[in-house]
Amino acid sequence: MDVETVEQSDLETSDAGAEVLAVTGRARRASRKLAGANRAWKDKGLRAIAKALVGAQAQILLANVKDVDAGRENGTSAALLDRLTLTPERIAGLAGALENLATLPDPVGNVVRGQTLPNGLRMRQINVPMGVVAAIYEARPNVTVDIAGLAIKSGNAVILRGGTAAAHTNETLLGIVRDALESVGLPADAVQSVDRYGREGANLLMKARGQVDVLIPRGGRELIQTVVANAAVPVIETGEGNVHIFIDASAKEEMSVNILLNSKTQRPSVCNTVETLLVHKDATVTSAVLKALADAGVRLHVDERVALLVPAGTVSFPATEEDWATEYMDLDLAVKMVDSLPEAIKHIRTWSTGHTEAILTNDLANAEMFIAEVDSAAVIVNASTRFTDGGELGLGAEVGISTQKLHARGPMGLKELTTTKWIVQGEGQVRG
Amino acid sequence: MDVETVEQSDLETSDAGAEVLAVTGRARRASRKLAGANRAWKDKGLRAIAKALVGAQAQILLANVKDVDAGRENGTSAALLDRLTLTPERIAGLAGALENLATLPDPVGNVVRGQTLPNGLRMRQINVPMGVVAAIYEARPNVTVDIAGLAIKSGNAVILRGGTAAAHTNETLLGIVRDALESVGLPADAVQSVDRYGREGANLLMKARGQVDVLIPRGGRELIQTVVANAAVPVIETGEGNVHIFIDASAKEEMSVNILLNSKTQRPSVCNTVETLLVHKDATVTSAVLKALADAGVRLHVDERVALLVPAGTVSFPATEEDWATEYMDLDLAVKMVDSLPEAIKHIRTWSTGHTEAILTNDLANAEMFIAEVDSAAVIVNASTRFTDGGELGLGAEVGISTQKLHARGPMGLKELTTTKWIVQGEGQVRG
Incomplete structure (x- = not known):
């Protein structure tokens, strides 16, 4: 299916569309549970994932070898093969990054501004999770774990679309992440993938306005430009640096x-x-x-x-x-x-x-x-x-580097995966 | 010209496209001048516009009568005619709002965060103008002055596309605003309009990625949904409230x-x-x-x-x-x-x-x-x-109420018309 031919209405009419809509629905429900989880619980989830990754090292490497072998047969360049390849050290690195995330402050609940107004209303604007974050990226399996961790820490559910060349590795990683979340009582559906729908899955995500709160493309120029040009959902453009x-x-x-x-x-x-x-x-x-x-x-x-x-x-x-x-x-x-x-x-x-x-x-x-x-x-x-x-620059973790001006510009940390909510409390005030 | 048929490439190939591209080019140059203007200079511009509006009251009312008469002949509803109508009191109100804007702090230059890093680098993230802001709105001539004032105060150039039903009034207001800016040495091209290109002008603005930094639709549901669905430039969705x-x-x-x-x-x-x-x-x-x-x-x-x-x-x-x-x-x-x-x-x-x-x-x-x-x-x-x-809620001035989660949510003030810039200063530091 061509990018141009996918419309919002396809989410309801095509088979894959209906299934992606089901994925976004599960993500929305999971995001509500995650938004209510306190920092200790989310950090427990991150540490559980880190431990599970190290424990499942052999299984991950086995899946990864399939992808790397297939890539070599298809004549993938040495640089791309290197990005695709996982090693025990790289798996340990992924686990270490999750452990580090667990040490960072929770961006959710931070008070951006607040005051008591002349009429006695107490007003505060606080950071809250975006809700459902989607990520479209290329054949770098580390992004799968990386983005999942950042999303969980910031209280968001995430829907992933990784490169087909890393399909076996990503599927394995996804299973490990979901099992680890469930083991601590967090919703497995906080991390899902639409990889089984191929390019159509990516295209449907781009059109899922109202279902996906923000879409982050991570990869080369062509990927990012395709997403920016075709998405109906809000996008954060990352990466190009001349x-x-x-x-x-x-x-x-x-x-x-x-x-x-x-x-x-x-x-x-x-x-x-x-x-x-x-x-x-x-x-x-x-x-x-x-x-x-x-x-x-x-x-x-x-x-x-x-x-x-x-x-x-x-x-x-x-x-x-x-x-x-x-x-x-x-x-x-x-x-x-x-x-x-x-x-x-x-x-x-x-x-x-x-x-x-x-x-x-x-x-x-x-x-x-x-x-x-x-x-x-x-x-x-x-x-x-x-x-x-x-x-x-001291952000602790990086979601990517935004080259757009809206919402986030430059290095993005956990805070950039949140939005805000205004909370106004009174005792009967009305407007004069 | 249909919305769907306008593409980025039309900016270069159609006649109106070339002219809108010239408008955005002039806006970009004006935005650079305005970004370098300090608060006192910008406030002087706002007060000059306020004074000019009151001084040109007769001229404005004359132009407005043409629009209102035409609206009445076309069978425009009483509610819409009321929004279209200017009176001496309403003109005084617009001038007063500009005077009030001049009393507010400058959002530009505000330090969002900053620290000295362990390696001695001094890092600060500061608010800077977006650059070129565009606004598409309906037949409410007050928005013309309102958005122009907010853009100037926040250091942005603005490109306006108002409703055709207010064309005479908007043209008159635009001339007054531009003359007033020039009278204090600020660039007249900080406030421009694409009204003379009709709907095509609006469509071209929506596609001007790279030329327009943010587009704000102000009006009813249909207008906002059309902009959101068709824009290739970043949009801040405003207003719908169930x-x-x-x-x-x-x-x-x-x-x-x-x-x-x-x-x-x-x-x-x-x-x-x-x-x-x-x-x-x-x-x-x-x-x-x-x-x-x-x-x-x-x-x-x-x-x-x-x-x-x-x-x-x-x-x-x-x-x-x-x-x-x-x-x-x-x-x-x-x-x-x-x-x-x-x-x-x-x-x-x-x-x-x-x-x-x-x-x-x-x-x-x-x-x-x-x-x-x-x-x-x-x-x-x-x-x-x-x-x-x-x-x-104490924001001093309101750009609109955002119902999206990216960049701004809820009431938007002057700060929401800015982005940020990271400034890093060292004495030869390199990364280890």
């Missing part, structure tokens, strides 16, 4: 070299890695930075002026407009020389995806101008772009 | 009578007015409440058990499922008897639009259960439902 660093004329050499190396090479495949370097024409550190990057194996895609500064013996590539637009997610970096800070800001406005941009400078006015004028989720002065991360 | 009050067995008579009269009759045409009354079978106050409502001219739509309690001589109507679903916005009230609080909660879950629900009770456990289990934007204990209002 990240820039601007080296100002006053930037210091050692700091610039360290930050560029860290921002580009520490983990090139993630969204907060730098993709374009802008250098001021009067910056004295450019040659040293380019040399350090080339020595670290970075392929430089440079404009004509930067080409003159590339160290002798280093192969570089002429940059085109495509380079300014590309999120390489690899050891590639586009480099462009600009005449001024405003020119750098203009380039960023044209090409950035609004994720993270950094300035390296010793000029206070320039730092302030960059902070004020760059309209991205995170703006960094004199530090690595790799810090745009929920864990690094 | 509001319930539950009278518990322990409710006191005087309080119940006062709250029902206020909730139903003080202003029946607005979204926070009560539409369904649920009465506990053991409540002793039901007859008195029904009598007071009937005496106040309320038409009662009652189930069989309630019919027995309707005062002699009062005409009532048998309630059907349609009554449970209806937002009358008039002097009508559906009344149903329930056997228990859980049955009342179940009814609310089935029929509520998630706007506001209230319980009248003297039982603490029941009040707590109602607060915990009713999943609406506002939950009220022993007070009128008319208090779900930004002004009443």
Whole structure:
């Protein structure tokens, strides 16, 4: 079934539609039970899942081997196979993340604002669970456990649609998670999947307005754009990062070299890695930075002026407009020389995806101008772009990094999986 | 042009599309200027608009008469004609609201959270303007000034699409607002309209992903549902209120009578007015409440058990499922008897639009259960439902009342027209 042909009405008329509607109905009922569960109970559930995952290690690895073998036969790339593969260490890591979640404060019940009004009404606005969260993601089985844990901690039921390539692993993980929830008296239906309905399941979730309170796509550009373009339910867009660093004329050499190396090479495949370097024409550190990057194996895609500064013996590539637009997610970096800070800001406005941009400078006015004028989720002065991360910024756990402006922007923690409720208490007040 | 046939690509290919794209481009540039304007400057702009409106009163009334006359010829209802009509008092009211906005704190720059991280990085998350806000609304010219003022105060540019029936009035108001902005050095393009492109203009705005940061529909159910179903840009759903009050067995008579009269009759045409009354079978106050409502001219739509309690001589109507679903916005009230609080909660879950629900009770456990289990934007204990209002709850100004869970829920103030930006400052920190 084509994405365009699925409508809200299909939820009632098609067979899969009726079944997905049944899934969302069970999720809604489970979400009500979970919303009433206190922190101790939810944490008990998280710890039970962690223990069950470690206990079922052999079963998980067996299922995972099926998926990995099938992937290898289908010619899946080494990078994707790596993301698909679970090991005893990775399973222990998943369990550890759940244990960590159990140590975090409960986002539910937090008072956002409150006051006693002049007429004596007591008003407070508190965080409450969203209700039913849905996640559509690719063949990364760790996301299955990760999102389930975050949803439970924030009091939400979750409906999962994972990549078909991880079907065996996800099915096994789902069974373990559901059994563990039941073992502590929490509803198993707090975590469900629509994987058995294939792509139609994903499409139906996107149209389930009123049944799904928020949909979070996690994966590559194509997945996210498909979801954003087709969803009728509210979506939080995550992830795309065409990240820039601007080296100002006053930037210091050692700091610039360290930050560029860290921002580009520490983990090139993630969204907060730098993709374009802008250098001021009067910056004295450019040659040293380019040399350090080339020595670290970075392929430089440079404009004509930067080409003159590339160290002798280093192969570089002429940059085109495509380079300014590309999120390489690899050891590639586009480099462009600009005449001024405003020119750098203009380039960023044209090409950035609004994720993270950094300035390296010793000029206070320039730092302030960059902070004020760059309209991205995170703006960094004199530090690595790799810090745009929920864990690094103290959120404790990360749901994803939002590149939209509505509801959540930048790293999302547990709080971003909640909404609010206004509670007004009086003793007979009426409006005059 | 049909809603369904407008796609993102039409923004580039159709003539109106190219012009709307030019409008959004000018809005983006104006938004950058406005984002950099401090509070004093923005407040100066608001006061200049207020003064200009009062000064141009004759011109506004002349334009308004054209719209009202045309409406009368077209057979527009008296209620809609009333909403369309401006008077010297109403113009003074609009000016007064702008003066009031100028006295409110600036939502921009507010620090949401901040800390110094273990590695010495200083992190803060601050409120910043959304950028470009769009509003689609019906023939209420007051919304033109109202939304323009809220957008300016929160540092956003706004693109308006008002109802065709108010075209002359809106065009005049727009000219006055733009001239006033220019008179204080703020960009006139911070407030623009796409009214000259008719319905196509509205459709193109809904598809302008990346150009419009948030779209707010203001009006009746049909308008809001059309926008929600067709928009590709983020939308904040506002307004629909199928509001319930539950009278518990322990409710006191005087309080119940006062709250029902206020909730139903003080202003029946607005979204926070009560539409369904649920009465506990053991409540002793039901007859008195029904009598007071009937005496106040309320038409009662009652189930069989309630019919027995309707005062002699009062005409009532048998309630059907349609009554449970209806937002009358008039002097009508559906009344149903329930056997228990859980049955009342179940009814609310089935029929509520998630706007506001209230319980009248003297039982603490029941009040707590109602607060915990009713999943609406506002939950009220022993007070009128008319208090779900930004002004009443201390927000200073109200953008609308959100009935969705993402970004904003319940009354929205200036803060809800902002997003956040993470600012991270270091001295060379890299990630380990």
